[in-house]
Amino acid sequence: MIENSYVRSITRLGHLLDWLPSPLGSILILVFAAGIALLSSRIITDALPRLPGLRRVQFIHAIIARLRAPIRNGLMIIAASAALQATVGFTDATTSFLEQVFICLFILNLGFGIIRTFRLLTDQYLTRISARDHADDITVRSHQTQIRVLRRLIEISFGVLTVASSLMVFHSVQKFGVSLFASAGAASLIVGLSARPALTNLIAGIxxxxxxxxxxxxxxxxxGDWAWVEEINATYVVLRTWDRRRYIVPISYFLENPFQNWTHSSPSLIASLFLWLDYQTPVDRLREMYFEELAKCPDWDQDKTSIGCQIADSNAQVMSIRLIAGAPDANSMWDLACDIRERMLRRLRLEMPECLPRGRTAIVPGAPEQNAWPDALVAPPVNRPQDGPYRGPDMPVSPPAATPGRP
Known part of the structure; x- marks a missing residue:
């Protein structure tokens, strides 16, 4: 009943355009019908969120904002296709072709509208689960990964089916599809060989x-770079480095090559740093100093089971002290290591400077009857005191050195 009334109204409008050429009048009728539908859709989509019962429903606002374009396009297509019955200026072949075009556009608009709705629902779910205070970080990131990857695959698959369904409306495309299925063996082999990298990445994404x-x-x-997973697409992964560079890596790389994942089971990590100190360092006092300074570090996760101060290695000059402590995540781990290193070096420099590394040199004589430090190696000659606090008990008394310029 509504469609008949609409067609009769459009027909009466067409009689007003009888003074124009028939094709031009029919085109104007279609444009007028689409314009009326566009105006009506604008009024509906703008007025619906302002209704008293829907003003505070954020989901309604979000879905109308996301689907405003598909709704308007769908109403315009329906209005124009219905008005096509009231046109008399087109030939039968043109009318049939326009009907196929409208059906094709309607299928495309409906399919991509469904994709937008699906994306909106998944975004709402991700926002809700991320807003929970008690939600585990790994659980949230697991859901994000699954939904984002599977959503891309579903969107790509549904988009291909939508485009294929819309094109199958045309008879020429249907004939091409029948001939393609007739030669499916050779076509599948060619397509499989040419699309092998893309298919590999799609399967890897799953x-x-x-x-x-x-x-x-x-x-x-x-x-060798620290990188965070910023995006996981259907065929590639975007990694963000600490200095804001981006790595674009095929998704199959993570199934075919070994790599380090520092936050796979838990975001918490252990910071480790080394101090090279002199053998005179009192390790017990150093350990107490480390615990005092660690308690002042804001990036420490307060886990006392993961802290330690031990001699890790030594060589002929110094010994290596390893300091470890837990941090809640990778960024805090780096900051914690830098903070501890700065605090410990400041305390050592002020309180125990003898612990800092130093170079040692031992001078020995070439033969038992020779002195360890012959006077001939001293330049210029220096006067050594014969008596005094600096002369050892076994130091022989030597005559005073000759003054330059005197016999």
Missing amino acids: QIAVTQPIRMEDMLILN
């Missing part, structure tokens, strides 16, 4: 979403 060797915001070590 494996990444299921097994999750990497997740969103995981910290990885790649080519």
Whole structure:
């Protein structure tokens, strides 16, 4: 009933344009119908969020904002296709072609509208789970990884089906599809060989979403760089380094190559640093000093089971002291190590400067009857006191050195 009334109204409008050429009048009718639909959709989409019961419903505002364009396009397509029945200026072949075009556009608009709705629902879920105070960080990142990867795959698959369904409306495309299925053996072989890298990455994306060797915001070590997982797409992964560079890595790389994931099981890490100190260092006092300074570090996770101060190594000059402490994440781990190193060096410089590394030199004689430090090696000659606090008990008394210029 509504469609008949709409067609009759459009027909009466067409009679007012009888003075124009029939094709031009029919085109104006279609444009007028689409314009009326656009105006009506604007009024509906702008007025609906302002209704008293819907003003505070944020989901309604979000879905209208996301689907405003598909709704308007859909109403315009429906209005124009319905008005096509009231046109008389097109030939039968043109009318049939326009009907196919409208059906094709409607399928495309509907399919991509569904994709937008699916993306909105997944975004709402991710926002809700991220806003929970008690949510585990690993659980949140696991859900983000699964939803983002699978969403891309579903969108790509549904988009391909939508485009294929819309094109199958045309008879020429249907004939091409039948001939393609007739030669499916050769076509599948050619397509499989040419699309092997893309298919490999798509399958790897599914494996990444299921097994999750990497997740969103995981910290990885790649080519010696610290990098965080910024995006996981259907075929590649974007990694963000600490200096804001980006690595674009094929997603299959993470299934075929070993790599370090520092936040796979837990974001907490242990900071480790080394101090090279002299053998005169009192390790017990150094350990007390370390515990005092660690308690002042804001990046320490307060886990006393993960702290330590031990002699890790030694050589002929110094010994190596390893200091370890826990941190809640990778950034805090780096800051904690730098903070501890700065605090310990300041305390050692002020309180125990004898612990800092020093160079030692021992001078020995070439033969038992020779002196360890012959006077001939001293230049210029210096006067040595015969008596005094600096002369050892076994030091022989030698005659005073000759003064330059005197016999």
